[in-house]
Amino acid sequence: MNIKHVMFVGTMIVTMSFAGTAWGKSAISPIPMPKWSIVDLDNSSESEDDELLGALNQSSEEELADKLYQGQSLRSIAQNSGGNYDRVIAIQIKQLQEQLDxxxxxxxxxxxxxALQSMEVAELIIESANRAYI
Structure with missing residues (x-):
């Protein structure tokens, strides 16, 4: 897999984790149709963000972003902080599959x-979560 593809998938996953479906709709779209807003009136993504932070055992999005920026993978963050790596994978697969649906x-x-994209969801999420982007 080439580095551009890996970087794209990793960025997409992290962005979707932070921004919920507002960015996710355009992340895979061949014709971007962004939904930009300063305030997200849909609170459903907030609980998903909290769920991901909880699975990673992180107190804030900033703490998680700092660790990712330092080059840690989601796997290493979960392992080093007593998080649940399997739960992280399950949350991200669920989020990406919901966006495809x-x-x-x-x-x-x-x-x-x-169907084609759904078959690749788990593989892409796992590969991205195990890779450190530095």
Whole structure:
């Protein structure tokens, strides 16, 4: 796998973890349709962020971002802080699959694209979570 693909997937996963579905809709879209907002009126992503931070045993998004910026992988963050790596993977797979399902329901991807991308979700998430980006 080339480095551009790895960097793209890693950035996409981290961004989706922080921004919920606001960024996730355009992260995979061939024609970006960003939904930008200073205030996220949809509080459902807040509980997912808290769930991810809890699984990583991190107190804040800033603490997590600092560790990622220092070149730690999600696996090493979870292991070093007493987090639950398997739960981190499950949360991120669920989030990315929900976004794919939403894009299929909205008609922005075909059922064939949905099926192909769904088959790759777990592999991409696991590979990205195990890689440190420095």
């Amino acid at each position: 939403e894009r299929l329901a909205n008609g922005s991807i075909s059922s064939e694209q949905h």
